[in-house]
Amino acid sequence: MDHELDALGLLCPLPVLKARKRLAPLASGDRLRVVTDDPAAVIDMPHFCKEAGHTLVSSEEDGATIIWVIEKA
Numbered sequence: 001m002d003h004e005l006d007a008l009g010l011l012c013p014l015p016v017l018k019a020r021k022r023l024a025p026l027a028s029g030d031r032l033r034v035v036t037d038d039p040a041a042v043i044d045m046p047h048f049c050k051e052a053g054h055t056l057v058s059s060e061e062d063g064a065t066i067i068w069v070i071e072k073a
Helices: 014-023 041-052
Strands: 003-007 031-036 055-062 065-071
Touching (some): 014 041, 014 065, 031 041, 041 055, 041 065
Parallel strands (some): 003 031
């Protein structure tokens, strides 16, 4: 993964806001791996992707941590 965002310890809405900021300069089709541990991320990340037009490629739970892969629209 070329681009990664460690959002561990951040609470809503910070993981989504930081993901939006990190995705902004990327080219269409680039992928961002986001690591979160905020329970609200299970709602926020898919909603953010849908609203912004990005593709949520995958989400993988590892205990309290969720790893998201987002492809920029």
